Amino acid sequence: MSEPHSPSKKDVPKHLRRAISNKEALFHVSLNWSGLRIGLDPWMQEVDFSINLVFTLEYALHVYASFDRLEYVVGLFPMVEFAVVLPSWFDLLAAHVAGISSTSTLLQTSRMLRSLRFIRIFRLVQFATSSLQQQAWAAMLTIVSIVFTTAGVVQATEACLVACDDEPRVCKCRDLSFPNLLYFVVVSISTLGYGDIAPVSTSGKFVIAFVILFTFIVVPIQVNRIQATITSHTDYSSAYSEAKLHPHVILTGYMNAESLSIFFGQFFHPSNLNWNERVVILNASQPTSEINKVLHAYDSKVQYIVGSPMLDEDLTRAVLCDASACYVLVNRQSSRPQYADQCCGLITIALRRGNPTCPIYAQVINSRNAATLLKTGASDVVVIGMLKFSIIGRSSQVWGLPTLLHNLLAQCNSDLDSHHSSLQWHRQYLHGYMHGIFLVDIPRTFSGLTFGDLIRFLYDKVSIIPLAMLTDDGVRFMDMEFKLGATADPNLCCKVYAIAKGLTAVEGVTKIPPEQILSYRKGVRRKGKLMSSNSLDEMKKIKPALGNEIGQIRERIINMFTVAEDYDVEAALGLAEKRELADYELLPGEMSEYERFVSLGVPEDVTDHIVVCGFPSDTYHFIKTIREAPMPDDLIPSPAIIFLAPTCIDEREYERLRGFFLDVYFVQGSPINFGDLKKTNIRWAISVLVLTQASEAQYSDPNMVDADAITIVRYIVEISHRTRMPNFVVELDKSSNVKLLSSLANERRTSSAFGLPALVHRNVSHRSPRHHSVLSRRDSFWSSLDDGDGNVDATLVLEEFIASGRVFMNSMLDALMSECYRKPWIAQFFHILITGSINDLEERRLFQVEAPEELIALQYGECFRKFLDMANCTCIGLWRPERGVVLPHPCVFINPPTDLQIEPGDLFYVVGTPFTFASTPNIFTH
Incomplete structure (x- = not known):
């Protein structure tokens, strides 16, 4: 060019x-x-x-x-x-x-x-x-x-x-x-x-x-x-003219106001060091009034250019040849997901043709297209369908998972610790909300320590929790006995993905005096650990990366996504074989397997199952995530899954599931029909997942896109208010609609850890006169949050459904996309965090365990060290059930203060090789 x-x-x-x-x-x-x-x-x-x-x-x-x-x-x-x-x-x-x-x-x-x-x-x-x-x-x-x-x-x-x-x-x-x-x-x-x-x-x-x-x-x-x-002639037809003064990234593909707001809030956050960057939006259509509102908020940092990324002259106006990075966004609400992915693929080809070296971060809906997009020039791919439904699938077994991941990705410009609240759980929750995922450069002075020693030292000194390392094969969870070496950089030991409380804590790593590190290294007493020969051989192959091994890491990711394409081939072959034999195997009046799946419904004896309202766009990875997740008891099988939807998946998608997964059922009907809900045995379900099925095009007001999901929540709460309430997670496309879910709360709360607020408006019904003083203090606290300069509506931070981990917001995907620029391969990190890596012999991932009796009444800092020393796992937080007036609803605490006391019913978020107390009952007794 x-x-x-x-x-x-x-x-x-x-x-x-x-x-x-x-x-x-x-x-x-x-x-x-x-x-x-x-x-x-x-x-x-x-x-x-x-x-x-x-x-x-x-x-x-x-x-x-x-x-x-x-x-x-x-x-x-x-x-x-x-x-x-x-x-x-x-x-x-x-x-x-x-x-x-x-x-x-x-x-x-x-x-x-x-x-x-x-x-x-x-x-x-x-x-x-x-x-x-x-x-x-x-x-x-x-x-x-x-x-x-x-x-x-x-x-x-x-x-x-x-x-x-x-x-x-x-x-x-x-x-x-x-x-x-x-x-x-x-x-x-x-x-x-x-x-x-x-x-x-x-x-x-x-x-x-x-x-x-x-x-x-x-x-x-x-x-x-x-x-x-x-x-x-408008401002949108001019070319970007500040390429020599300010480095810029190009944002193209499908645009909507909420996605741009989340993206800009993350991209320009002070923790991302993008203060001198500019964003050039290249879109074929004029910005809508809602998008213009977002653009005006970032007027000096964002330039909108009307043009097509498929035309060289428009790419020239966007100065593609000098771009620092490119983002390609997909229309995740498209009625034709394959077509939307194809558009992103063509845009990626055009961008790569115009700039052979620029990093390109692209989104796709279907995992089957991820490998193709990487081969056409994308540096990294965020697979919307697989990532979203893997999170929702795991949330049926890991309580509060959506909020845990959302708060780790969301950035808040305000120093929330400076806002004082009379409620103790506010301070503990906001303390965790201030944490995030960072790619931390570990200085060379740490060479010689084991990965477990690194976690102990950084947790004690700067309250940072290293979780994974960037290697020449990509992001990997490390064995605690892995010894840190050196890289080609004379000042760098390795790069780790870690949980830290803002950029200040990350910068504190480089300020640690080398004398303290040397003193700690000499004082470490390492216990011998028996390791298998396979684990030792695997550790020897691991080489820390500098972050520029793009080609080798991309090949690993391509191999990972190619597996999904292989399943498609097997499904197609299975469907063809089935059709060839259908005329010979089926007797007159006999139903095929697919017909039985559609019409037979749910057996009456199915209990302790998962009810899913709607079908995910990537059903295979949704079920696969649930089936491969570790269970709290080795003797308990993976729960059955019941889908409730007006229409069933097609036969091709069913072929992807047949033969791989058992105990999967379908009920044809509507979640807002009491009769159809009862057919799913919802009274005996352990989890209920509500998926958003509508698109903005169906409504005159795009904010009504979550109307079906919110209505379903009301019906499910109505049918379950007299019985135990299962773990409940709802997907929302618009973050602001979470306030409508919180309006379902009332003063009558069950003492069970599984309780869910009933249907009463929180601003009217549950506020008794004796509560007015407390509520006025709470409202004033929310008002103080609004005075901050956060990139999202700060009142959403303390919304009940968010704090309790009961809502998955699609804004998380936009936040993750924005982080790809300064935190390479972060999408891969979240992928292995949720589902694990196929190359990890120890099957390390995020899992959840209930606090055993040995840890009750201990402080969180002490429990953190016990998990690290005795279970070779890293604890990153906990989920706490409601405690009446003290804690009116469940809450997610990320890396809470070390003096937080553990209570019965607390569930720890742990990263490492999954274990259960049934298989290792004495893990904390010695």
Whole structure:
């Protein structure tokens, strides 16, 4: 892709002709400045004829090369070019033909035609770089050419070719200087004239009358064209002009206001060090009013360009060649997910073609397309469907998981610790909300420590929890006995993904004195640990990465996603084989497996199952995540899964599930129908998951997209209010709609850890007079949060459904996408955190265990060390059930204060090899 405005050798002759034509026009003015010059010096005639010969040849070539020669010859500008070259040939003819005097009609015509050379200045219009400049130049040059050409023609027609001593009106001629004629023409075409100068010849009067009429017609047309261009020209059609001053990233693909708001809030957060970056949005359509509101909030940092990423000229306007990174967003609400993924693939190809080295982060809906997108040039891919439904699937067994991940990704610009609340759980919850995932550079002074020693040291010194390491094979969870080595960088030991309380804590790692590290290394007493030969061999192969091993890591990710494509092939083969044998195997009236799946429903003895309202777009990975998740008891099988939806998945998708998963059932119906809900045995379910199925296009107000999901919540709470309430997670597309879920709360709360608020508006029904003082303090605390400069609505932080981990918000996916720029491979980190890695022999991942009796009443800091020392696992927080007035609803605490006391019913979030207390009952007793 060539540089914009780069000079080309083929343009040199064109520029040369423009310069010669303009110089020739100025030369004509200089010769006739004081009056019309009748004859030229011989050398002037030779130079004039030589230049004219060049333009004559140019005209002849244009006529010869034109597709329709007659149409070209009768065109306006070709006719002017022809008239301009005639004077030199007339002079040549007069010089070689006797009897042609200076007063002859031929030479008089020649002198008049010479003035048309001023029209050649229209060649300058080609220097314009935009449509607005082109129209402005055209209007200005139109007026200039009219004035100068008319002045030259009038000078030639009014000049006295024969000496005359009478008055000009008697002689019918007068000699006028060029400046006076310029003044005369300007006054004549702009007003009725002052009368101090007037034409005296008949031909002069005719010329002036014609020019005035011509100007009245042409100039308004040019002005209207400028006005039309200005009307159509917006700030969105200009090019990005600050590439040399500020590095920028390009954002393209599908845009909506909420996604942009989340993306910008994350991207420009101080913890991401993007303060000097700019974002250039390249989109084929004009921004909506909602998007404009977001753009105005980041007016100095974001530029919106209307254009297509498929066109080179639009990519040039976005300065793709100098972009630091590119983002390609997918329309996750598309009714045709495959088509949406294909669009992202084409955009990725176009971006990679324009910049071979720029990192490109793309989104896709279907995991089957991820490997293809990586092969076409994407640096990393966020698979919306697989990631979202893996999180929702695991949340059926890991309580509060959506909030845990959301709070680790969400950034808050306000220092929430400075806002004091009378409620203790507020302080503990907000303390965790301030934490996030960071890619931390570990200095070389840490070399020689084990990964477990690194966790202990950083947790004690700066309250940072390392979880995984960036290696040349990608992101990996490390064995606690893995010994930290060195990299090619003389100052770097390794890069780790860690939980930290803001950028200040991360920067504190480099400020730790080397003496403390050396002293800690000497004082470490390491207990011997028996390891299998496979684990030892695996540890020897691990090499820490610097972050620039893009090609090797991409290949690993491609191999991971290629597995999904293999399942598609198996499903297609299975479906084809089934259709071939169907005529021979099925008896008359006998149903196929797919027909039985659709019509038979749920057996009556199914209990302790998971009810899913709606079908996920990636059903395979949804069920696979649930089936592969560790169970709290080794003797308990994976729960059955019941889907409740108006329509079933198609037969092809069913073939992907058949043979891999058992105990999967389907109930055709609506979740807002009590009869259909009862068919799912919802009273005996352990988890209920509500998926958003609608799209914005179905509603006049796009904020109504979650109407079905919120209504389903009300019906499920209605049917379950007299029985135990299962673990409950609802998916919301609009984050602001979580307030409508919280309006379901009331004062009647069950003492069970599984309780869910019933259907009463929190602002009216559950606020008794004795609660007014407490509630007013709570509202004032929320108001203080609103005064901060957070990137999201700060009142959502303490919304009940968020704090308790009962809602999955799609904004998490936009936040993750934004983090890819400064935290490479973070999408892979979250993938292995939720589902584990196929290359990890220990099957490390995030899991949840209930606090055993040995840890009750201990402080959290002590429990953290016990998990690390005795279970070789890392504890990152806990989920606490409601405690009446002290804690009115369940709550997720991330890396809580070390002095937090553990209570019965607490569930620890742990990262490592999953274990159960049934299989290892004495793990904390020694």
